Amino acid sequence: xxxxxxxxxxxxxxxxxxxxxxxxxxxxxxxxxxxxxxxxxxxxxxxxxxxxxxxxxxxxxxxxxxxxxxxxxxxxxxxxxxxxxxxxxxxxxxxxxxxxxxxxxxxxxxxxxxxxxxxxxxxxxxxxxxxxxxxxxxxxxxxxxxxxxxxxxxxxxxxxxxxxxxxxxxxxxxxxxxxxxxxxxxxxxxxxxxx
Amino acid sequence: xxxxxxxxxxxxxxxxxxxxxxxxxxxxxxxxxxxxxxxxxxxxxxxxxxxxxxxxxxxxxxxxxxxxxxxxxxxxxxxxxxxxxxxxxxxxxxxxxxxxxxxxxxxxxxxxxxxxxxxxxxxxxxxxxxxxxxxxxxxxxxxxxxxxxxxxxxxxxxxxxxxxxxxxxxxxxxxxxxxxxxxxxxxxxxxxxxxxxxxxxxxxxxxxxxxxxxxxxxxxxxxxxxxxxxxxxxxxxxxxxxxxxxxxxxxxxxxxxxxxxxxxxxxxxxxxxxxxxxxxxxxxxxxxxxxxxxxxxxxxxxxxxxxxxxxxxxxxxxxxxxxxxxxxxxxxxxxxxxxxxxxx
Numbered sequence: 001x002x003x004x005x006x007x008x009x010x011x012x013x014x015x016x017x018x019x020x021x022x023x024x025x026x027x028x029x030x031x032x033x034x035x036x037x038x039x040x041x042x043x044x045x046x047x048x049x050x051x052x053x054x055x056x057x058x059x060x061x062x063x064x065x066x067x068x069x070x071x072x073x074x075x076x077x078x079x080x081x082x083x084x085x086x087x088x089x090x091x092x093x094x095x096x097x098x099x100x101x102x103x104x105x106x107x108x109x110x111x112x113x114x115x116x117x118x119x120x121x122x123x124x125x126x127x128x129x130x131x132x133x134x135x136x137x138x139x140x141x142x143x144x145x146x147x148x149x150x151x152x153x154x155x156x157x158x159x160x161x162x163x164x165x166x167x168x169x170x171x172x173x174x175x176x177x178x179x180x181x182x183x184x185x186x187x188x189x190x191x192x193x194x195x
Numbered sequence: 196x197x198x199x200x201x202x203x204x205x206x207x208x209x210x211x212x213x214x215x216x217x218x219x220x221x222x223x224x225x226x227x228x229x230x231x232x233x234x235x236x237x238x239x240x241x242x243x244x245x246x247x248x249x250x251x252x253x254x255x256x257x258x259x260x261x262x263x264x265x266x267x268x269x270x271x272x273x274x275x276x277x278x279x280x281x282x283x284x285x286x287x288x289x290x291x292x293x294x295x296x297x298x299x300x301x302x303x304x305x306x307x308x309x310x311x312x313x314x315x316x317x318x319x320x321x322x323x324x325x326x327x328x329x330x331x332x333x334x335x336x337x338x339x340x341x342x343x344x345x346x347x348x349x350x351x352x353x354x355x356x357x358x359x360x361x362x363x364x365x366x367x368x369x370x371x372x373x374x375x376x377x378x379x380x381x382x383x384x385x386x387x388x389x390x391x392x393x394x395x396x397x398x399x400x401x402x403x404x405x406x407x408x409x410x411x412x413x414x415x416x417x418x419x420x421x422x423x424x425x426x427x428x429x430x431x432x433x434x435x436x437x438x439x440x441x442x443x444x445x446x447x448x449x450x451x452x453x454x455x456x457x458x459x460x461x462x463x464x465x466x467x468x469x470x471x472x473x474x475x476x477x478x479x480x481x482x483x484x485x486x487x488x489x490x491x492x493x494x495x496x497x498x499x500x501x502x503x504x505x506x507x508x509x510x511x512x513x514x515x516x517x518x519x520x521x522x523x524x525x526x527x528x529x530x531x532x533x534x535x536x537x538x539x
Contacts, residue, residue, distance in 0.1 A: 082313070085314040085369075086314075086317050086366055086369075088363075091362075093317070093362070093365065098317070100320045100321055100324035102312065102440055103313040104313075
């Protein structure tokens with residue numbers, strides 16, 4: 001389960017911050033045991049949307065007695081999928097996660113308001129994506145776990161906001177060096193919690 | 196040993212039989228290269244093409260239902276926007292480029308003047324969403340289509356159920372576009388040895404092969420690459436072409452090499468439509484090249500052409516007109532669909 005509903009509590013530690021949109025793609029979820037792959041998600045990708053809690057659960061079929069100690073997944077959509085034409089389900093362009101002026105998925109969308117933003121609307125917009133060299137933005141996240149049947153993967157927005165300077169850069173909306181740096185911050189902002 | 200030979204022959208027959216299935220929708224003309232589009236993975240279906248054709252001609256794709264794809268891509272002018280240097284979209288808003296002529300798209304690796312689009316199935320998203328073109332979004336298009344009984348029927352026929360999605364809508368438009376093959380010009384008849392060029396066309400063809408064909412390569416009359424063809428930059432547009440997509444300085448001022456097929460009807464010319472006549476285009480290549488660091492290597496040396504030679508080249512270029520294509524009923528406005536009362 002990708003926990004997005006809890007993010008509000010995390011955000012409270014930073015004052016005057018409001019999140020309007022938080023959506024991101026998670027793909028290739030894999031479970032490992034001692035570095036060996038033991039199970040993988042058959043789905044191409046999942047769109048996690050903070051405004052829709054039902055979107056945050058990903059069920060991975062696992063054989064009986066399989067144990068695992070690590071979860072890995074890709075944050076974003078890989079380049080093969082990005083050049084495969086139009087796709088459906090969570091990858092349908094109606095989901096608002098596909099650029100229109102050029103081809104490619106937006107891996108991660110975060111929009112909101114913060115006092116630190118210097119623009120008149122005090123607004124920040126981060127649309128992080130890009131699949132082509134040198135601005136590839138897909139990132140593998142690897143998390144050690146205790147191997148419970150249910151794991152909660154939390155995106156800690158505080159970690160992210162601690163590292164970005166909204167007064168300097170409040171808009172990233174195309175594949176670029178800034179987007180690459182942002183995606184590397186995101187990669188480090190996930191933790192796993194087990195109930 | 197005999198058995199092996201027999202098996203081999205049997206396979207050949209099966210393959211030949213398979214090819215005839217798709218003949219009516221898409222056929223690789225004799226001697227043409229293999230298309231970029233993977234028809235085995237993404238085969239054309241008659242019902243999907245028909246749906247795509249209806250969508251191509253339907254203003255429902257635009258925000259206020261006022262413009263369709265065909266508004267800027269009219270069949271009689273080789274599916275481009277004749278007479279307009281910069282194409283205009285919704286509310287007469289002027290775009291930034293000349294609409295490209297649509298034909299032989301199955302052989303293209305990327306789409307748009309700057310290659311911004313990497314697959315034909317996602318191409319239509321760009322004009323649908325561009326505020327200067329259709330100013331709409333695909334979710335809203337899907338909602339409007341869902342509210343139209345006639346489309347529910349067409350989607351059912353094409354996909355086996357009436358679910359209307361962004362994926363299916365875009366796929367259908369692309370299937371129609373893939374059928375737009377122009378391969379029946381006088382040039383093609385000459386290549387098939389059914390007729391001959393006249394003396395002037397023949398001189399023009401030889402000059403063309405000498406001066407133009409390294410970029411406008413036969414039989415598609417484009418090498419499908421991006422080149423800087425030495426146009427002085429229009430300072431009001433400051434359009435750097437492919438650079439906007441890759442942000443690589445080597446791509447500054449590079450634009451897709453367009454096909455020259457049906458060029459008689461696809462005026463005005465260049466990415467910003469700055470030239471009205473073919474004679475202006477040829478004058479540019481003989482006297483007007485602006486040198487810059489990314490200039491195509493083919494244009495580094497001067498192209499020396501007399502005015503008579505330029506006229507001969509134009510005579511050859513006119514042999515690329517394909518009236519069968521320009522008037523092909525399979526590609527025209529689907530009257531029956533739009534006259535159905537259930538449509539509204």
